[in-house]
Amino acid sequence: MSITERDKKYVAGTYNRFPVEIASGSGSVVYDTAGKRYIDLGSGIGVTAFGIADPLWQEAVTRQIGLVQHMSNLYYTGPCVDLAEMLCTRTGMSKVFFSNSGAEANECAIKVARKYQAEHKGPECSTIVTLKNSFHGRTLTTLAATGQDHYHELFTPLTPGFLSVDPDFTELPDPDRVAAILIECIQGEGGVIPLPQDTVRRIADYAAAHDILLMVDEVQTGNGRTGALYAYMNYGIHPDVVSTAKGLAGGLPLGATLLSEKVSGTLGFGDHGSTFGGNPVSCAAALSVLSRIDDSLLASVREKGQYLMDSFMDAPGVESVSGMGLMIGIKCRRNAGDVVREALSKGVLCLTAKDRVRLLPALNIPMDILKEAVDILKECIAG
Ligand SMILES: Cc1ncc(COP(=O)(O)O)c(C=O)c1O
Numbered sequence: 001m002s003i004t005e006r007d008k009k010y011v012a013g014t015y016n017r018f019p020v021e022i023a024s025g026s027g028s029v030v031y032d033t034a035g036k037r038y039i040d041l042g043s044g045i046g047v048t049a050f051g052i053a054d055p056l057w058q059e060a061v062t063r064q065i066g067l068v069q070h071m072s073n074l075y076y077t078g079p080c081v082d083l084a085e086m087l088c089t090r091t092g093m094s095k096v097f098f099s100n101s102g103a104e105a106n107e108c109a110i111k112v113a114r115k116y117q118a119e120h121k122g123p124e125c126s127t128i129v130t131l132k133n134s135f136h137g138r139t140l141t142t143l144a145a146t147g148q149d150h151y152h153e154l155f156t157p158l159t160p161g162f163l164s165v166d167p168d169f170t171e172l173p174d175p176d177r178v179a180a181i182l183i184e185c186i187q188g189e190g191g192v193i194p195l196p197q198d199t200v201r202r203i204a205d206y207a208a209a210h211d212i213l214l215m216v217d218e219v220q221t222g223n224g225r226t227g228a229l230y231a232y233m234n235y236g237i238h239p240d241v242v243s244t245a246k247g248l249a250g251g252l253p254l255g256a257t258l259l260s261e262k263v264s265g266t267l268g269f270g271d272h273g274s275t276f277g278g279n280p281v282s283c284a285a286a287l288s289v290l291s292r293i294d295d296s297l298l299a300s301v302r303e304k305g306q307y308l309m310d311s312f313m314d315a316p317g318v319e320s321v322s323g324m325g326l327m328i329g330i331k332c333r334r335n336a337g338d339v340v341r342e343a344l345s346k347g348v349l350c351l352t353a354k355d356r357v358r359l360l361p362a363l364n365i366p367m368d369i370l371k372e373a374v375d376i377l378k379e380c381i382a383g
Contacts, residue, residue, distance in 0.1 A: 018344055025052030028365040030349070039373040041350040041361045046188075046220050046327070049247040049289050051362040057250050060288035064281045071280065073273065079283035086290055087258055090229055093242065094264035097257045098278035102219030103137025105243035105255035106182070108272060109215050110141060112241055112259060113180035114161075116213060116266045121176075129181045129212075131167045135189035136182065136217055145182060148190070167195060169203050175210035180241070185231040188220035191354035192322050192329025197235060204237040213263065215241040219255075220327070223247040224293040224363050227302035227325030234324065247363075250289040254282040293363070301325045301363050304370060308359060311374045316382040322356070326363060329356035332381045342380040348373045357381070 001009070003021050023033045028051050030038050040052065050057055064079060071077050084096040097108050110128055117125040128145060130136065136145040140158050143151055147164030163178075165171050167187070181203055187193040207214040214237065221231035222244035228234045230242060240262055245255040253276070259266070276282075305325040312321045312330050319331040332339055336352040343350055343357075351358040357377075361370065 018341070020344065027051035027054065028362050028369050037347055038344070039348050039369055039376075041348060041359045041365075041373055041377075043247075043360050043362045044251065045351065046225060046246045046360040047251055049223060049250045049363050050292065051364060052251075054250070054364075056292070057285060057288050060284045061252070061281055064284035067280070069279075069281055070276070072275070073278060077278070077280045077283070079280045079287060080278035083256075083278075083283040083286050083290070086287060087256060090290070091242065091258055092238075092260075093258040094261045095259045097259070097267060097272060098283070099245075099255035099257070099274045100253040100276050100279075100282075101137075101255050102217075102243065102245035103139045103142045103255075104274065104277075105219060105245050105257045106136045106142045106145065106217060107139060108255075108257040108267075109182065109217075109241045109243045110145065110180075111272055112257070112263050112266050113213050113215060115271065116263050117179035119266075121179075121211065125177055126161045126179050127163055127173065127177045128161060129163050129165060129173050129178055131169070131183055131187070131195075132164045133167055133187055133190040133193070134164070134182075134184055134217075135187070136184075137219075167193075167199070169199055169206070172206065175206075175212060178210070178212045180213035180215050181207050182215040182217060184217045184221060185235055186221050186226065186324055186327060188327065188358075189353055191356050192327060192358055194322060194324055195235075200235045200237060204235075213240040215239060215243070218242050218244040219246050220360075221324075223289065224298060224301055225325055225327050225360070227298055227305055229293060229298070231324065248289065249282045249285040252279075252282040252285045254279070254286055256286075297363060304361075304365065304367070307367075307370070308374065311378070312381075315378050318381055323359075326359070326361055326365075328359040329353055330359070330381065331356050334381060334383050339377075339380050343377055346376050346380060348376045348380075350377065 021033045130145045132147040134147040136142045144158035144162040216232045216239040218230045240260045242258040322329040336357045
């Protein structure tokens with residue numbers, strides 16, 4: 001049986017895979033089993049921050065695998081504490097809870113909000129406000145947070161206590177019942193739609209005025225993706241809670257929920273936990289990734305992002321370009337799925353987000369490879 005047939009037979013059918021088996025790669029280039037070369041502009045949906053099989057990342061991971069690959073959270077491990085310290089130092093947050101994925105990082109944020117407000121304003125103050133068109137994960141609670149009804153169908157009842165409001169935040173919720181507002185500064189799965197500066201400011205002011213927690217989902221936008229360490233830093237706000245995952249460990253599972261001073265004491269002994277959370281190999285990988293996301297790398301992410309914006313803005317077949325840094329959405333006259341399929345056949349891997357072609361290349365993609373991919377993609381978009 002072919003891999004396609006065996007996948008169909010044995011793997012739950014939740015993914016509409018392209019008919020390509022990726023076998024190996026280096027940086028922003030990958031090869032399929034037939035030896036065909038592809039330029040990777042998707043980086044595993046924003047995960048492989050420094051590309052495939054990056055030597056520094058490999059060294060950090062293999063070194064830690066040779067020391068200790070896992071230890072229960074009953075004991076201390078160095079990489080976990082080093083990473084928590086690095087995250088706090090670089091963001092000004094106070095504590096970190098580690099998990100394994102974006103959905104889990106958001107679950108933790110939601111638990112923190114519920115407990116903090118139960119203790120401060122009372123247990124009836126439990127509503128988590130999110131924005132329509134948002135995406136926060138696939139668990140039943142993060143689906144409830146996700147402001148897109150089609151993800152909910154046939155999975156109800158979801159966790160109660162969520163309210164999705166318009167992304168322009170003009171329809172104000174009753175503040176007495178609201179524990180927290182959870183936003184993505186750029187709605188990723190929703191089509192790479194950055195929230196306007198003034199909207200984010202209004203949300204932050206509203207939250208501060210009513211002692212509502214401001215929580216930012218940086219699962220996709222975080223870890224250098226937008227040209228700032230975290231996207232909220234582009235908006236001049238100070239969230240109470242930040243969740244992140246995806247690119248954090250550059251290709252290993254790791255979620256992190258960053259807690260500001262205000263909520264740093266909320267989770268106490270026994271309130272939350274995770275068998276794999278803070279795994280030393282994932283944390284060693286993340287230490288390597290984060291230590292390379294410095295000012296010069298961030299400046300190059302912004303430059304390459306601007307290059308992508310300029311390249312596609314007036315290109316034939318393009319209606320509009322959105323995004324920030326190396327998180328780009330291209331609205332094409334052609335169907336986005338058709339563009340992505342044609343790009344694949346011509347050796348470029350990219351993604352869709354709603355009706356847009358979405359690009360999330362590795363943060364260190366070399367300029368010549370990026371240019372080669374842009375030329376191919378422009379041809380596909382022009383049709
Ligand atoms: C903004 C955002 N939050 C949460 C998630 C869920 O992350 P995970 O798939 O790691 O659970 C995603 C995944 O795409 C995301 O983009």
